[in-house]
Amino acid sequence: MEPPKLPPGNAVDLVGRGQTWAYDSGRAGGPERPALLLLHGWTSTAALNWYQGFPALTDDYRVVAMDNRGHGRGIRSRAPFRLEDCADDAAALVRTLGLGPVTAVGYSMGGPIAQLLWRRHPEAVDGLVLCATAARFSARAEMGGPLGTLGLGASMALSLLPENVRRQGMSLASRNWASNREVVEWAIKEWERNDPAALIQAGLALGRFDSTGWIGELDVPTAVVVTALDMTVSPRRQWNLARSIPGAVAFPIQGDHRACVEQARLFVPALRAACRAAQRLPAPVVEPTA
Numbered sequence: 001m002e003p004p005k006l007p008p009g010n011a012v013d014l015v016g017r018g019q020t021w022a023y024d025s026g027r028a029g030g031p032e033r034p035a036l037l038l039l040h041g042w043t044s045t046a047a048l049n050w051y052q053g054f055p056a057l058t059d060d061y062r063v064v065a066m067d068n069r070g071h072g073r074g075i076r077s078r079a080p081f082r083l084e085d086c087a088d089d090a091a092a093l094v095r096t097l098g099l100g101p102v103t104a105v106g107y108s109m110g111g112p113i114a115q116l117l118w119r120r121h122p123e124a125v126d127g128l129v130l131c132a133t134a135a136r137f138s139a140r141a142e143m144g145g146p147l148g149t150l151g152l153g154a155s156m157a158l159s160l161l162p163e164n165v166r167r168q169g170m171s172l173a174s175r176n177w178a179s180n181r182e183v184v185e186w187a188i189k190e191w192e193r194n195d196p197a198a199l200i201q202a203g204l205a206l207g208r209f210d211s212t213g214w215i216g217e218l219d220v221p222t223a224v225v226v227t228a229l230d231m232t233v234s235p236r237r238q239w240n241l242a243r244s245i246p247g248a249v250a251f252p253i254q255g256d257h258r259a260c261v262e263q264a265r266l267f268v269p270a271l272r273a274a275c276r277a278a279q280r281l282p283a284p285v286v287e288p289t290a
Contacts, residue, residue, distance in 0.1 A: 003186035004051040007063060011073070014092040021073030022066040022093060023047070025058040034279060035099040037090060038065035039117075041108030041132070042206060043199055045072030045190045049107055052264035053271050061275070064102075066093055068113065070198020072190060081201035083109075083209060087116035094124045101126035103278050105271075107260055108132050108233060109202065111241075112209045118218060119211075127278035128218070131225040131271065132257055134237035135211040135244060215244045222248040223274035225267070232257035249277045 007025040014020060023046055027033070036057060040049035046065035057063045067074035068086050075089060090113060094102055104125050106114030111133025118125045224242040228235050242250040251270040255263040260271075 003184075004047070005055075006047055006051060007054060007058060007065075009047075012066075012093060012096060014075070014089060014096055017089055017092055018069075018075035018077065020066055020069070020075050020089060020093065021046070022064055022097070023054075024097065025054075025061075025063040027062060033060065033062050035062040035064060035102045036275060037094065037099070037102040037104050038063065039086075039090065039104060039106040039110030039113045040065070040068060040071070041110055042202055043071070043191075043194065044108075045193065047072070048187060048190050049110075049260055052261055053268050056268045056272055057275065062099070064093070064097060064099065066090065067193075068109070068202075070195045070202060072193045076195060076198075081198050081205055083112050083202075083205050084116055084120065086113045087120050090117050091121035091124045094121075103127035103129060103275060105129040105275065106131065106133060108257065109206055112137075112206065112211065115211050115215065115218075118220060119214065125220055127220050128222040129225065129271070129274045129278050130222065130241060131267075131274070132227040132230060132233055132238065132259065133241065134233055135215045135241045136237065137209055137233065138207045212244065215241070216246065218245050218248075221278045221280050223277040224248055224250045225270050225274050226250055226252040227255045227257060227259050227267075228252045229254055230257045249274070251277075 007023040009021060009023045011019050012022050038046065038050050040046050046067050050065050054063060066089070069075035069077060069089055070081055079085070090104070101124055104114040104117050106112070106129070108131070111130045114128050114130060115135070118128060222245045224238065224245070226235060226238045226242065227233070230238065239250070242248050251274050253259060253263070253266040253270050255266050259267040
């Protein structure tokens, strides 16, 4: 399989924060087009998470997709990974690219980042689309025992290694994982760019995330794509998220957590409809197939 056709990608300097990587479809088609900011999931990258959805969105929107810090070509930092920092990175990208308020589209881990973007930088957000995600991922106690201690210790040890050593280790792990699976070369290369220390810390941060105390205050149009066969993020938690947000519209699909890639024929139409709902536009007309 050839690498997918992606929007132009470039390194972007976020003043005072570092350098990230963003795909940007640009202003072709008119500057009045609304902007989408796509935020990917844990251990993924912007390209891996969204390559199936890019073609369906770029006709109607200016689409920007960034690599979150520690993932892909996102910001590298010695500081512990925090979802709040990812949200602040996203706000800085919105300002740097002059996007104005955006509809933030978060998948899995991108969901908490999108929620925090609205909470910390409300001027940057005019709508939310939350996919395969939740307001709370796991009980705090589940991450507080030996697993949490092991993860933190491992991430600290990895963070002390030189960058080139971490890259070599991530490359070896990615290729070992892919050896018995049908994974194409471009996808392996994307995984190889991840920082293993940041991935562990990000998993722990997800375990601690809990927006249930404030998600009901959300005051922008919101759509929730529920992956109803999800074995990673409980569909019950996804439905609870949708019910907790005033006026939220839910778009359930019969897909698992990797529906954005493996069940794109179900996910992409739901994503398009959800983006329109987050802007209070009518759902697109879908012509029946033969």
